[in-house]
Amino acid sequence: MDNIRQEKVQRYEEFVDKRLKPDLQHAIAQRDKVFEQQKIFADLRKNIENLEKNSVTSLRTMVNLGSEVYLQAEVPNTQHIFVDIGLGFHVEFTWSEALNYIAKREEKIARQIEEYTQLIASIKAQIKLVLEGIREILQLPVGKSSQERIF
Amino acid sequence: MEETKKGTVTSLSSVFPAEEAQKAVKRVQDTIADKHSELDSLRGFVADNNNLINLVHKLPEQLSHDIMVPFGKAAFFPGRLVHTNEFLVLLGEGYYAERTSKQTVEILTRRGKSLDSRVDSIEAIIKDLQAEASFFNATASEALEGLVEIREDYVEEDCKQESKSGPLKQPGPDFGKTTADDQQYALMMSRLDELEKQEELAAESGNHSDQNEETTSDTDDISYQRPTDNNLQSSQDFRQGMLLDQTKSKSVATEIPKKQNHQEDIADQLNFASLSVQSKVQEKENVSKKVRFVDEGEKLVHPEEKIVKATTASKSEVQHQTSQTSFDSRKAFTGSIVEHAENIKTTPREQSSTSSQVSGSQPKKPVSRFRMQRK
Numbered sequence: 001m002d003n004i005r006q007e008k009v010q011r012y013e014e015f016v017d018k019r020l021k022p023d024l025q026h027a028i029a030q031r032d033k034v035f036e037q038q039k040i041f042a043d044l045r046k047n048i049e050n051l052e053k054n055s056v057t058s059l060r061t062m063v064n065l066g067s068e069v070y071l072q073a074e075v076p077n078t079q080h081i082f083v084d085i086g087l088g089f090h091v092e093f094t095w096s097e098a099l100n101y102i103a104k105r106e107e108k109i110a111r112q113i114e115e116y117t118q119l120i121a122s123i124k125a126q127i128k129l130v131l132e133g134i135r136e137i138l139q140l141p142v143g144k145s146s147q148e149r150i151f
Numbered sequence: 152m153e154e155t156k157k158g159t160v161t162s163l164s165s166v167f168p169a170e171e172a173q174k175a176v177k178r179v180q181d182t183i184a185d186k187h188s189e190l191d192s193l194r195g196f197v198a199d200n201n202n203l204i205n206l207v208h209k210l211p212e213q214l215s216h217d218i219m220v221p222f223g224k225a226a227f228f229p230g231r232l233v234h235t236n237e238f239l240v241l242l243g244e245g246y247y248a249e250r251t252s253k254q255t256v257e258i259l260t261r262r263g264k265s266l267d268s269r270v271d272s273i274e275a276i277i278k279d280l281q282a283e284a285s286f287f288n289a290t291a292s293e294a295l296e297g298l299v300e301i302r303e304d305y306v307e308e309d310c311k312q313e314s315k316s317g318p319l320k321q322p323g324p325d326f327g328k329t330t331a332d333d334q335q336y337a338l339m340m341s342r343l344d345e346l347e348k349q350e351e352l353a354a355e356s357g358n359h360s361d362q363n364e365e366t367t368s369d370t371d372d373i374s375y376q377r378p379t380d381n382n383l384q385s386s387q388d389f390r391q392g393m394l395l396d397q398t399k400s401k402s403v404a405t406e407i408p409k410k411q412n413h414q415e416d417i418a419d420q421l422n423f424a425s426l427s428v429q430s431k432v433q434e435k436e437n438v439s440k441k442v443r444f445v446d447e448g449e450k451l452v453h454p455e456e457k458i459v460k461a462t463t464a465s466k467s468e469v470q471h472q473t474s475q476t477s478f479d480s481r482k483a484f485t486g487s488i489v490e491h492a493e494n495i496k497t498t499p500r501e502q503s504s505t506s507s508q509v510s511g512s513q514p515k516k517p518v519s520r521f522r523m524q525r526k
Binding site: 040041043044047059061062063064065066067068069070071072073074075076077078080081082083084090098 | 199200202203206207210215218219220221222223224225226227228229230231232233234235237238239240241247255259262
């Protein structure tokens with residue numbers, strides 16, 4: 001009897017450690033990536049709005065060649081901008097078109113973040129469920145852990 | 152009695168369980184994998200750096216380059232690079248320096264060197280770790296095979312008793328082979344001691360000329376590498392000496408103390424000896440022939456030739472004095488000076504020095520071997 005219980009507990013723990021926790025880590029990493037994307041597009045939107053506000057037609061900037069070596073670059077015409085639409089494709093937009101696209105893209109990114117948050121929450125819930133199961137098998141008192149959760 | 156407390160036998164698997172060793176192997180392998188990934192990223196940096204060096208090198212070739220100017224991380228503007236020979240290089244801590252292409256390349260090559268050294272150090276670490284892993288692997292397999300470790304404390308007293316009562320000792324069943332070897336070894340050692348004692352006795356009782364003669368002839372073959380060099384020099388001296396008496400005697404005089412490290416008075420004696428050698432050289436056909444032989448011979452004096460010379464010298468010369476000195480002087484002067492050593496009446500100091508030289512220069516082994524053969 002005791003042996004079987006021990007075995008069960010071990011199996012559950014293994015499931016938590018080897019399946020659920022790596023899943024959780026993976027999901028969090030994915031969400032972080034999407035957060036980064038969100039930031040990139042937010043920055044781009046702000047920058048384009050800035051250019052519009054100041055009605056910039058030509059631009060001088062420093063280009064990073066890698067290893068923090070910069071070289072001056074000149075943009076004679078800022079009307080057209082190439083925006084990354086994913087999978088290595090870039091589309092030539094005017095400012096307004098770009099802003100439209102960015103708005104849609106941000107929406108989608110927000111949805112993705114929501115999805116990932118849901119996924120993470122469900123994984124966390126599963127982990128808690130399994131841990132509760134282990135507690136039940138070991139017949140430990142409920143009080144302590146539930147009290148902790150209240151606080 | 153003694154065997155009981157002699158040592159301990161522990162199986163390797165009890166000290167290093169096989170599973171533990173295998174775990175250690177796994178851990179080390181993990182570390183190696185980590186280091187490999189680090190190495191890969193470093194290699195990537197090195198490659199990037201090299202590409203950048205090429206790029207920086209090429210950029211000033213044109214006044215401007217059409218590029219897509221990055222605008223944020225997700226957007227580009229079509230534009231061009233201008234001022235292609237003005238680079239802004241990060242020095243660290245937020246400080247930038249304006250450099251030309253050439254100067255930038257220099258900075259980048261320095262960075263590349265530091266990267267290379269890091270790559271080297273990581274490679275060395277990986278090598279060490281691999282050695283460690285193989286060691287753990289070996290330990291694991293040995294533990295699985297049931298290898299035992301025999302540990303025995305070394306006690307001075309035991310050693311003495313072993314050497315004395317070695318042959319009488321009853322060997323344990325496990326150590327039978329080793330004690331048998333020990334017996335043989337002890338026997339050999341005692342025999343060697345005996346021989347050495349006899350040798351010493353012989354040396355004390357004075358050098359019997361015939362014995363020494365044989366010794367030298369025995370050792371002649373062995374210690375020829377050195378004499379040939381000296382012989383060359385001395386032969387050249389002789390050649391000069393045939394033409395110029397003074398220079399010859401001087402050169403020999405300077406050479407003797409250098410080689411034999413004698414006292415000055417001995418050097419003088421030898422100097423005198425060499426002078427008389429000079430006169431004798433003209434007189435004595437045999438010796439002069441020898442000298443000519445040396446004269447005609449090339450720079451390379453073969454050991455065989457040397458032996459011939461030595462034998463002729465020993466034949467022609469009256470062997471009054473110790474052949475040790477003759478051997479030594481032959482080294483120096485192709486054997487002709489020996490004659491005159493007898494005139495000088497070799498001082499005990501010289502003899503002792505020469506004999507010590509002989510014993511010092513000659514390895515002990517051949518002598519004792521010879522003695523063993525004589526028995």
